[in-house]
Each structure stands twice: as C-alpha cells, then as structure tokens.
Amino acid sequence: MSGPQGSSEGGPSRAVLVGVDFGTGHSFDPTLDELALLASSAGDETVARVIARRSAPDAALFIGSGKADEVKALVVLHGADGVLFDQALSPAQQRNLERHLGVPVADRTALILEIFARRAKSHEGKLQVELARLQYLSTRLVRRWSHLERQRGGVGHRGGPGEAQIELDRRMLGERIKTLRARLEKVKRQRGTQRRARERSGSFRVSLVGYTNAGKSTLFNALVKAQAYAADQLFATLDTTTRSMYLEALGTSVSLSDTVGFIRDLPHKLVEAFEATLQEAAEADLLLHVVDASSPVLQEQRDEVERVLQEIGAGDVPQVLVYNKIDRLDPLPRQAHDWIERSPGHWVPRVFVGALHGQGLDVLRGLIARAASPEGLNPPLSAPSPDLTPESSLGSALPFPP
Incomplete structure (x- = not known):
C-alpha cells in the first residue's frame, strides 16, 4: 500500500x-x-x-x-x-x-501506480512508471511537507523554511519530470524507427489489447510458443513483447505484440506516460481485443478498453474480439466463431478460445491469416442474426469443435 x-x-x-x-x-x-x-x-x-x-x-x-x-x-x-x-x-x-x-x-490511482512500479522490468517501463508517479506526487507536496507548515518567518514576513522546502522539492521534481520526458521521447523515436523497419519488411503487425487479467499473455505464449510471464493477477506484465508468428495458411509470418492491460479509471497520467508502448496498438494492422468471457462485467470491461483505444488513436484499427477463458463457462459456447456489432452497422469477428488449453486457437489463426491476406476480414453480406450476438448467450448455433 x-x-x-x-x-x-x-x-x-x-x-x-x-x-x-x-x-x-x-x-x-x-x-x-x-x-x-x-x-x-x-x-x-x-x-x-x-x-x-x-x-x-x-x-x-x-x-x-x-x-x-x-x-x-x-x-x-x-x-x-x-x-x-x-x-x-x-x-x-x-x-x-x-x-x-x-x-x-x-486512492485507486496511487495503488495502480504502486503496482506498476513493482511490475515494470524494462528500462523503458521503469521510466514510464517513474514519470507517472512523479506527476502524481507533484500535486501532493503540501501533504508531504506538512511538518514544516508551522515554520514561518518573523512578524510581517510571510513564508519560511517550510515554504522554501516545498518550492525546492517542486523544482527538483519538475527537473526530473523534464529529464524523464526527454528520455521517453528518445525511446519513442527508437520505437518509431523499429516500426518503420518492420513496415519496410512488409510484416503484418498484430497487437494484443484488453482489460487486465483477460489472459493476453497466456494467449500470446500459446500463439508464438513464447515464455512471457503470465499469472492470474492484475497487471502481471507491463512491458511490450514482440515475437514473430508463422501462419501456415499464408505461408509467412506476422509480428505479434503483447501490450499492457487496461483497467477502469486508468490514471490519465499513466496512459500519457505509456504513450510510446501503447503506440504499438495505435499503429498495428490488426488488434486482438482479448475479453475474459467468464467475467460478470465483461461488457463494462470491453467498453473501457474501447474508450482507451479511442484515447490513444487506435479506435479505427481493425479488430478481432477474442473471448478467452471459455473453459470457465458452463455450458461452453456452441460455436467457435461469429460476428458481433461493435458499433451501429460495424460488425467485427468474434472467436471463442481457451488459451490455457489451446481451445479455438486454430480458428483464431485462421482469422488472423484472413486479416493479413489481400481480401481482409470482410463481414458477411447480410447482418448476422441478432440471436447470435447477445452477450448473455455468447452465441448459439454451431457445435464448438473439440
């Protein structure tokens, strides 16, 4: 705490x-x-x-x-x-x-910042978290120096050692924040160079996004046979990891990135600090929006992720909704894939997977291959039947493959 x-x-x-x-x-x-x-x-x-x-x-x-x-x-x-x-x-x-x-x-903001500070492993992640924490701390200097508030100057004089200490500390924080921003701007340029290199190579870029603890890292590991840290806890991973994923249907590889999870009321300063990392999602060719299908508040979590995606400029990136953790559902969804209305008249594919046990991953790979092909992910000619899309039923028509 x-x-x-x-x-x-x-x-x-x-x-x-x-x-x-x-x-x-x-x-x-x-x-x-x-x-x-x-x-x-x-x-x-x-x-x-x-x-x-x-x-x-x-x-x-x-x-x-x-x-x-x-x-x-x-x-x-x-x-x-x-x-x-x-x-x-x-x-x-x-x-x-x-x-x-x-x-x-x-408060909630301080708690999230503390968790981020503990979980950040990379140099970039540590810089981002330190910037967000210092910005948060800068508004609370008066509390930290309350033991000096009673120290005042003589008669007719305002201020005193306490006020001087606050101003000194505020100036030191301001200088450190300025330094961190400059270093993160350098990181942002380096990431931009790396992204341009991937663009020149023609690599199709896929980013995993979603609410924290939706199972993004578990899915990432299952798709690319990686060893990224995954745990059943909030913000298990903060640092973006990118790997190459071979798609047999295309006979080529795509680039897959695992990004930091989102959460309700994610501090704005944290979103701002993680801009360089979140840019991976904004500049992706396809987003895999991972949703915890077992969550009782999955719609609220979906909406929160959509809100942050809009905030970082990734709202128009093509999506596949990946409903994960179906092994926790009883009964299982009776179809592997359908279409759902993301916004009025805008339909996106939805696939049901159990990343932990490999359920539905072949269907997901097929959707990624379609998205990376010249044809792209084209919705059905006619709107899907409404009875296939309610969140409560999670679909209803075809048997789920073993």
Whole structure:
C-alpha cells in the first residue's frame, strides 16, 4: 500500500476498502472485488469493505464525517494498517482522512501506480512508471511537507523554511519530470524507427489489447510458443513483447505484440506516460481485443478498453474480439466463431478460445491469416442474426469443435 509500512507482525498490510456510489454517470463496483484484487496485487490483505452513497464528494473527508467515523471503527476493530479508496482523492481529502482515521490512506490511482512500479522490468517501463508517479506526487507536496507548515518567518514576513522546502522539492521534481520526458521521447523515436523497419519488411503487425487479467499473455505464449510471464493477477506484465508468428495458411509470418492491460479509471497520467508502448496498438494492422468471457462485467470491461483505444488513436484499427477463458463457462459456447456489432452497422469477428488449453486457437489463426491476406476480414453480406450476438448467450448455433 502507498503509505503503510506493513503490518506489525511483518506480514502484508491489512487494508480497509472504501467505495462510494455517486449514482448514474459514475463508474462504481458495488462488490469492490476489483479493488481487492488491486490490493492483493500490491501485497495487501483486505480485512473489511465499506460502501458509501452520496450525491457528491464531501469537500473535506470525501465520504463525510459520519462514514469516516464508521471506517475508523473498522480500522480499530481489525487492526488495519491503512485504508484504500476506489476513487481518486484530492490531496486535501487524503490529508484530512489520514488525520481523522489515524492511518495512511491511498486512492485507486496511487495503488495502480504502486503496482506498476513493482511490475515494470524494462528500462523503458521503469521510466514510464517513474514519470507517472512523479506527476502524481507533484500535486501532493503540501501533504508531504506538512511538518514544516508551522515554520514561518518573523512578524510581517510571510513564508519560511517550510515554504522554501516545498518550492525546492517542486523544482527538483519538475527537473526530473523534464529529464524523464526527454528520455521517453528518445525511446519513442527508437520505437518509431523499429516500426518503420518492420513496415519496410512488409510484416503484418498484430497487437494484443484488453482489460487486465483477460489472459493476453497466456494467449500470446500459446500463439508464438513464447515464455512471457503470465499469472492470474492484475497487471502481471507491463512491458511490450514482440515475437514473430508463422501462419501456415499464408505461408509467412506476422509480428505479434503483447501490450499492457487496461483497467477502469486508468490514471490519465499513466496512459500519457505509456504513450510510446501503447503506440504499438495505435499503429498495428490488426488488434486482438482479448475479453475474459467468464467475467460478470465483461461488457463494462470491453467498453473501457474501447474508450482507451479511442484515447490513444487506435479506435479505427481493425479488430478481432477474442473471448478467452471459455473453459470457465458452463455450458461452453456452441460455436467457435461469429460476428458481433461493435458499433451501429460495424460488425467485427468474434472467436471463442481457451488459451490455457489451446481451445479455438486454430480458428483464431485462421482469422488472423484472413486479416493479413489481400481480401481482409470482410463481414458477411447480410447482418448476422441478432440471436447470435447477445452477450448473455455468447452465441448459439454451431457445435464448438473439440
């Protein structure tokens, strides 16, 4: 957790989770399951969950004093080391909550940034995460230097050592951010050179995108027989990996890239910092949009990925929807492939796979080969029957091949 130093026994930090429902128009997870997974990914143990309902955030304590007292009682009852909020907090709200609750407080943004910092392995990934964290930290300097706020000059003088320290720290952060941006711009140019080299070679570029923990890395490994790290956790991999994939139907190879996963309310600064990596998706010839078919909120996850793809300029790249983890469904989908309406009048192919056990991969390879051929992925002449496309049924006509 961003703040707690671990439990008193030296084990994982014990965290109370808090989510606030602000009504329609605001994303909200009533189970807080995703926040719990994020906490687990950061090494925290969830000991209690609190749901609040408000029409608007409280300016001082975000959840109001009454709910804050309820959270404080749970902190004491469970011996919690900190509190995690599912929404973003302002610096003042975070500072006030820490004073009121008596334990460190972190919001969703800080938690995601902490996980990214732990998972980044490549030089580029580390630069991107450091930039995002420093940009986040720069808004919270007043909290970090609150121990100096009472140090003032003499009568008639404003400011003092505390204010000077804040300005010094802000200037140092600004210089470091400027340096990181310059280094990432160099990385971006290098990636551009590599992409142009692949374009000159005529290589068809395929990128895996999708919500975090949808199984992208497992699918990547299955398609190219790679050994990229894959685990059943959020943000298991952050660094883009590119491999060559041979397609027997075409008698040639295509380039396949595995990219960082998306998540609801992904901090904008993180998207901005990962621009060089996400450019792989924006400049691909085909996106394999991997969806966890077993997720109870798969439509919301699909929509969030589509939103980020639009944000990074990849909204118009041709797609194949890959519904993964079908081995977790009962019954199995009764067809291997159909078409689904991505937007009004715009149909895209959908294929059902179980990457872990190799189910449906031949069908997926066939679709990739069709996309890379001169004919491309042409939708059916007439719109598919509506009864083949509902998310609830996951298709209905043909038997799924063994």
